[in-house]
Amino acid sequence: MSSEPVPQVDEGEYRRAVSRFATGVTVVTTRVGHLDHAMTANAICSVSLDPLLMLVSVEREARFHDAIIDAGVWGVSVLPASARGTAQWLATRGRPLHGQLDRVPHHQGEATGVPLLSEALAHLELRTVQTHLAGDHTLVVGNVVSVQISEHPGDALIYYRGRFGALP
Template sequence: MDPETYRKVVGRFATGVAIVTTRVGDLDHAMTVNSFTSVSLDPLLVLFCAEKVARFHDAVLEAGAWGVSVLPAAMEDASRFFAHRGRPLDGQLARWPHRRGESGVALFDGAIATVEAATSAVHDAGDHSIVVGGVTSLGMPSDGPPLLFHEGRYKLLQRR
C-alpha cells in the first residue's frame, strides 16, 4: 500500500486539533497535534504521538511533563504556526496569551480545554512515539466551537 493512499484514507477521520507544550530548562517547546486522545478513566491517562525526527520529541521525553491545549476554531493561526518545522523557539509563545500550569508548561488562555500530564510510558510506533501520560490537571479556560482537521484541511463544526 502506498503512503499517499493511506494518508487519504485516514484523513477521512475528522480530528480535533491541539498544541502540546513542554519546557526544558528555560526553553518552551510546542507542537501542533491531531493525535491527542483520552486513554483511561482509572487511572486518568491521555496520549499523543510525536514524530521521532521532530525536535519536540526529544524535548518532551527529557522533560517528562507536558500540557495540551485543545484549540477552538478561532485559534487556527496558532495551529498553523506551531505545525511549522524549524521556527525559532525563543519568543514563540508571545503572540498568544498563555499561563503556566502546575508543572510549568505553557497552557493557552484561548484553549477550550487544557490537560497537564506526566509521562508514564513511551511506546515505539514506527516513525513516531506514542507518549502516554497520567493527568495532573484539567481546565476549560474558554468556550467556542472546536477547530477540526479533515481531509488535509481545517474545518469548522456546523451546528444543526
C-alpha cells in the same frame, strides 16, 4: 503476531484515507529549563479513566520529541476555531525554537509549569508514565494531573482532509 507477509499499501492512499477522519486540534506543550516547546497535534487520545491517561504521538525526528521526553511533563490545549492561525504557526516546520510562543497568549500550568494556551477550550497537564516506539513516532502516555475547562467555549477547531475547519 502473524508471520504472514504484510501487503504493501501505498503511502499516499493511506494518507488520503486517514484524512477522511476528522480530528480535534490541540497544541501540546512542554518546558525544558527556561525554554518553551510547542507543536500542533491532532494525534492525541484518551487512553484510560482509571487511572486517567492520555497519549500523544510525536514524530521522533521532530525537535519537540526530545523536549517532551526530557521534560517528563506536558500540556494539552484544545483549540477553538478562532485559533487556526496559532495551529498553523505551531505546525510550521523550521520555525524559530526560541520565542515560538511569544505571539500566542499563554500562561503556566499550576500543576507542572508547562505553557498552556490562554484561548483554549480546555487544558490538561500530564506527567509521562510510559513511552512506546511506534514506527517513526513515539507514543507518549501521560497521567492527567490537572484539567481546566473554559467557561465560555466556542466552536472547536478540527482537521479534515488536510484543512482546518470548525465544529460547533
